[in-house]
Amino acid sequence: MKNKFLKIISLFFFGVFISFLQPFTVLGARITDVRLWSAPDHTRIVIDLTEPIQYEVSSQENPPQFHLELKGVSLHTAKKEMDVKDPFITKISLTELGKDKVKLVLHQKRALNANAFILKPYQDKPNRLVIDLIDVVQEKKEIEERQKQKEIKPKGTKIVVIDPGHGGEDPGAIGPKKTMEKDIVLKVGEKLVHLLNQNTGTQAFLTRKGDYFIPLEERIKIAREYGADLFVSLHTDGSFNPQARGSSIYCLSLSGATDEAAKILADKENTSNILGGAFLRPAAFAKDPNLNQILLDLMQNNSMKESFRFAENLLEDLKTVNSLKYSSYRQANFIVLKAPDIPSALVEMAFITNMEDERLLNRNDFQEKIAKTLNATIKKYFGP
Ligand SMILES: [Zn+2]
Numbered sequence: 001m002k003n004k005f006l007k008i009i010s011l012f013f014f015g016v017f018i019s020f021l022q023p024f025t026v027l028g029a030r031i032t033d034v035r036l037w038s039a040p041d042h043t044r045i046v047i048d049l050t051e052p053i054q055y056e057v058s059s060q061e062n063p064p065q066f067h068l069e070l071k072g073v074s075l076h077t078a079k080k081e082m083d084v085k086d087p088f089i090t091k092i093s094l095t096e097l098g099k100d101k102v103k104l105v106l107h108q109k110r111a112l113n114a115n116a117f118i119l120k121p122y123q124d125k126p127n128r129l130v131i132d133l134i135d136v137v138q139e140k141k142e143i144e145e146r147q148k149q150k151e152i153k154p155k156g157t158k159i160v161v162i163d164p165g166h167g168g169e170d171p172g173a174i175g176p177k178k179t180m181e182k183d184i185v186l187k188v189g190e191k192l193v194h195l196l197n198q199n200t201g202t203q204a205f206l207t208r209k210g211d212y213f214i215p216l217e218e219r220i221k222i223a224r225e226y227g228a229d230l231f232v233s234l235h236t237d238g239s240f241n242p243q244a245r246g247s248s249i250y251c252l253s254l255s256g257a258t259d260e261a262a263k264i265l266a267d268k269e270n271t272s273n274i275l276g277g278a279f280l281r282p283a284a285f286a287k288d289p290n291l292n293q294i295l296l297d298l299m300q301n302n303s304m305k306e307s308f309r310f311a312e313n314l315l316e317d318l319k320t321v322n323s324l325k326y327s328s329y330r331q332a333n334f335i336v337l338k339a340p341d342i343p344s345a346l347v348e349m350a351f352i353t354n355m356e357d358e359r360l361l362n363r364n365d366f367q368e369k370i371a372k373t374l375n376a377t378i379k380k381y382f383g384p
Contacts, residue, residue: 030073031094039208040138042135044169049128053118069104070104075096088108113135115131130279162204163207164234170213170277181352188371205226233347235348247349250311250347269335322360329345
C-alpha cells in the first residue's frame with residue numbers, strides 16, 4: 001500500500017517535472033523582426049523577440065564588428081544574413097551557435113561606439129533588443145555645426161527650430177488607412193523650414209531630418225545648441241473616437257494641466273520616450289552649473305508668456321485652414337516644451353484617426369497650407 005502510494009506520488013512529481021521542463025525545451029525566444037533606423041550620427045538596430053533574453057557583447061577591431069551572443073534564442077536555420085543600406089553598417093548576420101544560442105554580428109564600415117539595451121514590452125511592442133552604433137566624431141561635428149549657427153547668422157535674424165514629433169520605433173498616432181504621424185509631421189516640417197529659410201528675418205532647422213527617434217530631452221538640447229528663439233513641435237492628434245477632428249495648440253504648464261484631456265494628451269506624447277526607446281546620454285541630464293535657479297525661473301516665466309502670445313496668434317491663423325478643436329490654447333506638462341529659455345509650442349495639426357482629416361493630412365496642398373500658415377504666424381510673432 002505504502003509502495004503504491006510512493007509510486008503514485010513519484011509518478012505525479014515526474015509528471016510535474018516533465019511539464020516544467022517542456023517550456024524550456026520546446027519554447028525559448030524567437031526573433032520575429034529586425035529593423036534598422038539611420039540617423040546622421042548613429043544607426044539603431046532593433047530586434048523583436050517573443051521572450052526576454054540574456055546577451056553578452058564584444059567587439060572586434062579589424063574588420064570593425066560588433067558581436068552579441070544571444071542566449072535562450074533559437075534561429076531555426078543555421079545562418080541568416082541581411083545586406084543593409086546604411087551610412088555605418090553593411091550587413092547584419094545571425095548564426096546559430098548550438099542549442100538556444102545565436103550570434104549576432106553587425107558589420108561596420110568604421111569604428112563605432114556601441115550601446116545595447118533591452119526594452120520591455122509596451123503597448124503593442126514586444127520585448128526588444130536595441131543596439132545603437134554611434135559615430136562619436138560625427139556626433140561631435142553635428143553639435144559644433146549647430147552651435148556655430150547663432151554666431152554666423154546675419155544680425156537680427158531669428159532662429160526657429162521645428163520638431164517633427166516621434167520617428168523611428170515610435171510611429172505616433174496611426175490613421176485608419178495606416179498613415180503614420182511621424183511621416184506627416186516630417187513632411188510638414190520640411191516644407192515649413194523651407195519657407196522660413198526664404199524669409200529674410202528667419203532661419204530654421206529641424207530636430208530630426210529622417211525616420212529615426214530622438215528622445216524628447218534631446219530635442220530641447222538640439223534647440224538650445226542652435227540658440228533657438230522659438231521651438232515648434234509638430235504632431236497629429238489621435239483618438240479612439242473616429243469622429244474627433246480639428247487642430248489644437250498646447251503650451252507648457254508647470255502646475256498641472258488646464259483640463260483632463262490636455263493631461264491625457266501630454267501623457268500620451270510623453271510616452272514617445274518609451275515607445276521610441278529613449279536612451280539618454282549623460283549630457284542630456286547634466287545641469288548647467290552656470291545657471292542659477294532664480295534666473296532659470298525668470299527665463300521660464302518669460303518663455304511661457306511668449307509661448308502663449310505665439311499660441312494665440314497661431315490659433316487665429318489656423319482657423320482659416322482647419323476647424324479648431326478648442327478656441328484657446330491648452331496647457332499641460334509636455335516634456336518637449338520644457339526648454340526654460342525658448343518659447344515653445346506644440347501643434348496638433350489635425351486628427352489622423354479621423355478619415356477626412358487623414359485624407360487631408362496626406363494631401364500635399366493641405367501640408368503646404370499648414371506650413372504657410374505656420375510661416376505667416378512665426379513672421380508675425382517676431383514682428384516687422
Ligand atoms: Zn504626437
